[in-house]
Amino acid sequence: MAFEGEGAGEAKLSFAPAPMEFASRDIDMSGRDAFALTERGVCYILSETLIDLSEPAQVYRTRLVQQVTGSDGLQPTASFEIVFDPAHERLVIHTASVLRDGERREAASPAAFELLRRELNLERAMYDGRLTAHMIIPDVRVGDIVETAFSIIGANPALGGRFSRRQQLQWAAHLIEADFRVRAPQDRALVWRTHGAAPSVEETLEAGVRQWRWRQQDIPALIYDNDTPAWWIAHSEIHIADRMSWDEVAALFRDHYLAPAELPQALTGEIDQLAVSFATAGERAAEALRFVQRLLRYHSVGMGAGGFRPRAIREIWDSRYGDCKDASRLLTVVLQRLGLEACPALVNTATGAGLNEAMPHATAFDHCVVRAEAEGKVWWLDPTMAPQAGRLSRLTQARPGWALPLRVEARLEQIREVERQIVCETFEEWTFGRNAADPAELKLRTIYRSWRADDMRRWGENEGFPSVSRRMREGLERTYGEVSEVEPLTWADDTAANEIALIEHYSVSKPFAVNEGGDAGVKFESLDDVVGPTLVGSERPRREQPIHIGTPRIVRVERVLNFPIKPQITPWNLALSGPGVTGRSQFEWLDSKRGRNIVEVDVERSIVAASEVRSYFAFQRRMRANNGISFVLDTRRGRLTGDAKGQTTWRSWAVVGAIVLLLILLRVAAPGA
Known part of the structure; x- marks a missing residue:
């Protein structure tokens, strides 16, 4: 208007x-x-x-x-x-x-x-x-x-x-x-x-x-x-x-999160039922978190003071919706009534890792979580997440760097990184036919843990398992061409351990590509589902900025290849390291016709410092050159052979790079260089 x-x-x-x-x-x-x-x-x-x-x-x-x-x-x-x-x-x-x-x-x-x-x-x-x-x-x-x-x-x-x-x-x-x-x-x-x-x-x-x-x-x-x-x-x-001091910042908001003198009767009944159903502090903390996550629909009305203050507990309970402030206030009240030490904590989801170097100020935060104590440890719980699975030790915690607990004599407290684990582990088995034109059988078992399990669970609940199955198949088809299901996708959810296992069984119509040169055989190249997605970072020759490579984690794939003949693939075992990250690429023979390829990336810390970016990109290039297995098989009248002249290699283009590197080193070492 x-x-x-x-x-x-x-x-x-x-x-x-x-x-x-x-x-x-x-x-x-x-x-x-x-x-x-x-x-x-x-x-x-x-x-x-x-x-x-x-x-x-x-x-x-x-x-x-x-x-x-x-x-x-x-x-x-x-x-x-x-x-x-x-x-x-x-x-x-x-x-x-x-x-x-x-x-x-x-x-x-x-x-x-x-x-x-x-x-x-x-x-x-x-x-x-x-x-x-x-x-x-x-x-x-x-x-x-x-x-x-x-x-x-x-x-x-x-x-x-x-x-x-x-x-x-x-x-x-x-x-x-x-x-x-x-x-x-x-x-x-x-x-x-x-x-x-x-x-x-x-x-x-x-x-x-x-x-x-x-x-x-x-x-x-x-x-x-x-x-x-x-x-x-x-x-x-x-x-x-x-x-200001951080305690003065906390004092601006602390009183607005206090528990009311009286809780709604229905809420009290729900909390008391949790106390009866779960005896240990760890169980109560985890179930209280899920109770609030299931109860509240995320909805934020931040008009006026509402952008900085939570609503009344009764209003939150009656409306069944709220933002991070509302959810954290409610969870704190529930935990305290269950006998746990808990308080809201202000965090910054974008700049939280650098808050300890910032001046204390009133607008330092953009999110609220809950600091709870149970089983002799401090836990950082985010009640605005979709319902999370897992025992308390398996719950995905908030990780925004530093937090300001809203309590007396408040000061910044570091949210330490949890022990990293294998968040995605894939076991892959290929069985190739005798003829180059035969389809290959592909079996996959992928285990998702921690936050990756939470993501998969949310994906399945919101899009439905048929959509998940289709998307998983389409992801394979981008590399291998036409893929059809032999058996439906199987989904096993271990909610206590916070692990999801997906089992897939496919027929790959044309696993091999015709190798360049017409009669030079056929070529297979595996999907890179570890190195490329994990080792992020845009390389520029003059880059002077650090890189955020994500939450510390391990991603791993193990693929077994069953051949109808004995190929000539030379085993290798590479262990590479970069700043805050290591990688592994291996191929070994299990017997005369069965080989195993393992690729693993271990992200030990989230940040690559600006002084380390060149070393990181050198590591990234080497890992990308060894991000799976690629081989060429000789053929005779359309059938795979194991002839020496059809000897296969792993990552032949990586070998060429190694030869070039060797020539450079020889030149540098030559007298007068």
């Missing part, structure tokens, strides 16, 4: 010139060529931000000046959008203007704006009540300079007036100038931390108001790789916040 007159005021959207301390600047490119600094048709000239804490209500002002340098930049430059929370914020538009040939045209007006209710996380059942003020600036052309500026007044009262702001000065595109200021009463204790190549602070004091200012020019673009850890910061950034 478009707002005019009174409508805009009711929606807390108004228009006013920028105040003197944020007056518009003259655009001075200082001889820079905007077209040489362009990114997708836009040159970013100025990003200016002022946060004023000296006013009765917090004020956030920002200005963006950009020039359209190509047709691709017309749409993003002409689109002016601001997201704000009408529950506690007012939006003031200062300008949306176009500078062309030295003349400025103002386009902002009440009639030009629409207020849109765009719930950005609607598909995740999360509602926060934010509005988007949107306008399209008319008549924007290539070469125009577009300036937009606005203020947001107010802050969420749930934070108790505590301030925290991370201001990024470096973008994924070249930025000519970044200017960031914070104003506050001189007696307000603010602390800050810089990241990347952030500039030094300029500090001034005038009329009892202190100002901190960071200015930076000609800031090059910085693009992160998709697999860079979220907590690793290389860009130029300022984090400034009120001086």
Whole structure:
């Protein structure tokens, strides 16, 4: 809807010139060529931000000046959008203007704006009540300079007036100038931390108001790789916040999670039944977790203070839905009534591994779990997960790095990695026919453990076993061609051990490909279901960013090959190692016609440091060259033979690479090299 007159005021959207301390600047490119600094048709000239804490209500002002340098930049430059929370914020538009040939045209007006209710996380059942003020600036052309500026007044009262702001000065595109200021009463204790190549602070004091200012020019673009850890910061950034301790952060939220004086009678009955049914603390903890996971449908209404505070226990119980705060509060109440020590704990799912190096601040967390003590250990339980199987020792725990338990004298507590295990183990048996054109029999038994078992269980419950069976078969067909089921997929779920075993039995229509050269026999190459999916990471020659390679785990495949003849495959046994990861590739003969191939990857830690990436990629390349078995069998009149002239090899292309490497080493070792 478009707002005019009174409508805009009711929606807390108004228009006013920028105040003197944020007056518009003259655009001075200082001889820079905007077209040489362009990114997708836009040159970013100025990003200016002022946060004023000296006013009765917090004020956030920002200005963006950009020039359209190509047709691709017309749409993003002409689109002016601001997201704000009408529950506690007012939006003031200062300008949306176009500078062309030295003349400025103002386009902002009440009639030009629409207020849109765009719930950005609607598909995740999360509602926060934010509005988007949107306008399209008319008549924007290539070469125009577009300036937009606005203020947001107010802050969420749930934070108790505590301030925290991370201001990024470096973008994924070249930025000519970044200017960031914070104003506050001189007696307000603010602390800050810089990241990347952030500039030094300029500090001034005038009329009892202190100002901190960071200015930076000609800031090059910085693009992160998709697999860079979220907590690793290389860009130029300022984090400034009120001086706090982690206990003061916990105190902002702690009381809202306390158990009520009286629980709903039906809930009390359910908890007491758990106490009767399960005697040990470990059993009670695991069953209490599953009780809450089954009970609540995830649904988050984070409007106003709801984004930081859980709802009342009775409301959670009656509605049978809730977000992480609601679920954690309910689980804590259940565990405490069962006699266990438990409390909610705030975590950050993206940057949690780096929280111990961050300043304490009120907006450090985006998720809530439960810290529980049982069987002499600390357990981190996430009640928003789908119902998890397994004894307490087999439950998949939350692993976001560091947590802040909401208790008195709170401090960060590290969530240590659980002992890694084989999360996916496949036993594969091939039986080949005498003729090259014969189908092959393929039997598979795959065991999924821990979180992989949880994922498979959720997949089966949500999509149905026929869909799982079809998808598993289609995955094989991408490598082996037409595959048909000999027997239906068998699914065995050991819920106590949190293990799922899938048994598959197929006929592979054409297991062999005709080898290059026509009469040179046939070729078999196994599916890589270990190395490629496990050893993630995008290799770049100049990469200087660490790599997140996932949860520590072991993935393994063992395949037995039954031949109708005795092939000439040379056994091998390779053990490779890289930074925080090891690998194994082996082939051995069990008898004259039966061979066994084993491929295993052991991820010992989640992060490959920036200084280790080259070693990691060297390891990755070697493992990919040994990620299964590939061999060529000679044929005679369509039948497989074991003739010496048809000798098979493993990974012949890997052997060629080894020969090339040997020649390089010989050259390096030669005199005068």
